[in-house]
Amino acid sequence: xxxxxxxxxxxxxxxxxxxxxxxxxxxxxxxxxxxxxxxxxxxxxxxxxxxxxxxxxxxxxxxxxxxxxxxxxxxxxxxxxxxxxxxxxxxxxxxxxxxxxxxxxxxxxxxxxxxxxxxxxxxxxxxxxxxxxxxxxxxxxxxxxxxxxxxxxxxxxxxxxxxxxxxxxxxxxxxxxxxxxxxxxxxxxxxxxxxxxxxxxxxxxxxxxxxxxxxxxxxxxxxxxxxxxxxxxxxxxxxxxxxxxxxxxxxxxxxxxxxxxxxxxxxxxxxxxxxxxxxxxxxxxxxxxxxxxxxxxxxxxxxxxxxxxxxxxxxxxxxxxxxxxxxxxxxxxxxxxxxxxxxxxxxx
Amino acid sequence: xxxxxxxxxxxxxxxxxxxxxxxxxxxxxxxxxxxxxxxxxxxxxxxxxxxxxxxxxxxxxxxxxxxxxxxxxxxxxxxxxxxxxxxxxxxxxxxxxxxxxxxxxxxxxxxxxxxxxxxxxxxxxxxxxxxxxxxxxxxxxxxxxxxxxxxxxxxxxxxxxxxxxxxxxxxxxxxxxxxxxxxxxxxxxxxxxxxxxxxxxxxxxxxxxxxxxxxxxxxxxxxxxxxxxxxxxxxxxxxxxxxxxxxxxxxxx
Numbered sequence: 001x002x003x004x005x006x007x008x009x010x011x012x013x014x015x016x017x018x019x020x021x022x023x024x025x026x027x028x029x030x031x032x033x034x035x036x037x038x039x040x041x042x043x044x045x046x047x048x049x050x051x052x053x054x055x056x057x058x059x060x061x062x063x064x065x066x067x068x069x070x071x072x073x074x075x076x077x078x079x080x081x082x083x084x085x086x087x088x089x090x091x092x093x094x095x096x097x098x099x100x101x102x103x104x105x106x107x108x109x110x111x112x113x114x115x116x117x118x119x120x121x122x123x124x125x126x127x128x129x130x131x132x133x134x135x136x137x138x139x140x141x142x143x144x145x146x147x148x149x150x151x152x153x154x155x156x157x158x159x160x161x162x163x164x165x166x167x168x169x170x171x172x173x174x175x176x177x178x179x180x181x182x183x184x185x186x187x188x189x190x191x192x193x194x195x196x197x198x199x200x201x202x203x204x205x206x207x208x209x210x211x212x213x214x215x216x217x218x219x220x221x222x223x224x225x226x227x228x229x230x231x232x233x234x235x236x237x238x239x240x241x242x243x244x245x246x247x248x249x250x251x252x253x254x255x256x257x258x259x260x261x262x263x264x265x266x267x268x269x270x271x272x273x274x275x276x277x278x279x280x281x282x283x284x285x286x287x288x289x290x291x292x293x294x295x296x297x298x299x300x301x302x303x304x305x306x307x308x309x310x311x312x313x314x315x316x317x318x319x320x321x322x323x324x325x326x327x328x329x330x331x332x333x334x335x336x337x338x339x340x341x342x343x344x345x346x347x348x
Numbered sequence: 349x350x351x352x353x354x355x356x357x358x359x360x361x362x363x364x365x366x367x368x369x370x371x372x373x374x375x376x377x378x379x380x381x382x383x384x385x386x387x388x389x390x391x392x393x394x395x396x397x398x399x400x401x402x403x404x405x406x407x408x409x410x411x412x413x414x415x416x417x418x419x420x421x422x423x424x425x426x427x428x429x430x431x432x433x434x435x436x437x438x439x440x441x442x443x444x445x446x447x448x449x450x451x452x453x454x455x456x457x458x459x460x461x462x463x464x465x466x467x468x469x470x471x472x473x474x475x476x477x478x479x480x481x482x483x484x485x486x487x488x489x490x491x492x493x494x495x496x497x498x499x500x501x502x503x504x505x506x507x508x509x510x511x512x513x514x515x516x517x518x519x520x521x522x523x524x525x526x527x528x529x530x531x532x533x534x535x536x537x538x539x540x541x542x543x544x545x546x547x548x549x550x551x552x553x554x555x556x557x558x559x560x561x562x563x564x565x566x567x568x569x570x571x572x573x574x575x576x577x578x579x580x581x582x583x584x585x586x587x588x589x590x591x592x593x594x595x596x597x598x599x600x601x
Contacts, residue, residue, distance in 0.1 A: 059505050079508040090499055092506035097526040106510035
């Protein structure tokens with residue numbers, strides 16, 4: 001469907017502030033999206049990610065800062081003049097219109113002729129796999145189908161930017177994964193620059209070109225999913241993205257000593273002592289009578305399992321192959337080692 | 349206990365239909381001979397003043413519904429979307445007429461009506477303004493319930509993101525989804541206007557309820573016929589509106 005002639009535009013949010021009385025929902029957010037890129041904004045509830053998206057959509061007004069799309073300043077442009085497609089968390093299809101009329105709604109407002117509207121609406125419904133439901137009403141569709149129609153409706157107007165505000169959070173787990181992959185496929189197909197807001201890190205890491213982690217109205221880090229996971233820039237990102245062990249460490253000359261092993265530290269680490277944020281998959285365990293650690297629990301998780309060990313009062317989780325994990329028993333002595341990949345050391 | 353339900357229904361039916369039956373009985377009774385006669389109904393139909401009063405009351409009902417909807421619906425939608433903090437104030441203002449006795453309103457409004465009469469003439473249709481105030485509390489409740497049943501904010505934001513201006517949002521997105529509330533507000537307004545006596549009588553306008561009372565002073569049979577005719581007319585209007593609502597719902601299925 002590259003034939004839809006949609007070309008992604010750059011999106012720039014510069015030094016956005018949004019204050020509600022004393023509450024600072026956004027506190028100097030700067031975020032740039034490349035043309036055709038899908039960026040996920042990730043963060044806990046109340047971190048300001050939805051506020052940022054609403055300001056980009058024109059549904060909220062920034063206290064200060066600038067919004068530019070394709071180099072054009074849209075800061076004071078009302079929502080209906082911004083040419084952005086949006087999918088909401090709540091089901092937002094118009095209940096009195098059929099599926100095809102919902103999809104064609106934006107085109108009608110743009111004065112497109114009836115035949116063109118119908119053709120484009122059916123094209124979009126085909127894209128989301130719902131062309132056979134064109135004459136149904138929203139209440140006759142499941143939640144997942146409704147969100148797919150909402151996506152088709154948002155894309156029908158050939159928006160300059162696609163905004164997704166937690167579109168999957170009201171759906172059950174299986175549909176969520178299906179639709180998540182479908183959104184990514186369609187986004188790659190049409191090439192629209194997309195901002196995807198979510199609190200689900202698995203979702204963000206799975207679909208985005210880059211993920212922005214937000215906290216307290218600020219962007220903590222914007223990086224590819226792999227970089228975000230392996231090289232967190234701040235303690236917040238290290239703790240928020242994925243599961244991390246907090247193992248006491250001392251730092252000297254760019255090297256941390258973690259469980260007696262020298263490991264390089266990531267930029268932004270503490271200067272002397274603190275705790276190293278170590279991923280469970282970076283920890284290995286092996287049965288050893290002379291080992292310094294004791295197995296506390298073994299938790300089967302399919303091909304890989306989690307082993308919780310106690311090292312001098314510190315609980316450490318290791319993610320190891322189930323074949324190794326299931327041979328261990330609580331109370332057994334084990335030796336523990338850490339992969340020498342760089343870690344972030346933060347103040348305790 | 350299977351017979352309890354039919355028995356209760358029967359008791360209610362008797363309670364509602366007994367007065368109607370009595371009206372029919374009275375309005376067809378020849379008080380001299382004790383037999384049946386259509387004279388009272390004939391007198392009613394041939395009475396030009398009654399016919400005029402019926403037309404006036406129907407016109408008032410239509411105008412009241414129209415003005416109430418034009419004022420109230422966009423206001424309520426706008427308050428929900430743009431100034432939700434004002435919703436309590438609007439609710440208070442709309443419910444206020446319930447708390448003020450009609451007599452007090454009439455006394456208060458007489459001064460205003462000298463201006464209304466000056467600018468618009470002394471037509472009974474100027475009662476529309478008072479009737480809009482009278483039906484506000486009931487219409488507000490019906491529309492409020494309907495608006496609460498949909499996610500107005502999300503629908504409006506979705507429409508805005510697709511390029512809709514505020515007028516389009518109200519007229520083409522929100523209003524079509526609260527039609528059942530609009531019809532309920534219209535039902536109750538029509539019923540109230542067709543039965544309203546106090547205002548029109550005290551303000552010396554000749555509406556159907558006023559004419560029925562006047563008629564009762566001269567020809568009790570015709571007065572009964574007029575009362576029954578009013579009840580049937582109101583019931584017919586309400587059934588027609590309700591059928592309209594049902595047809596709309598069926599079409600939307």
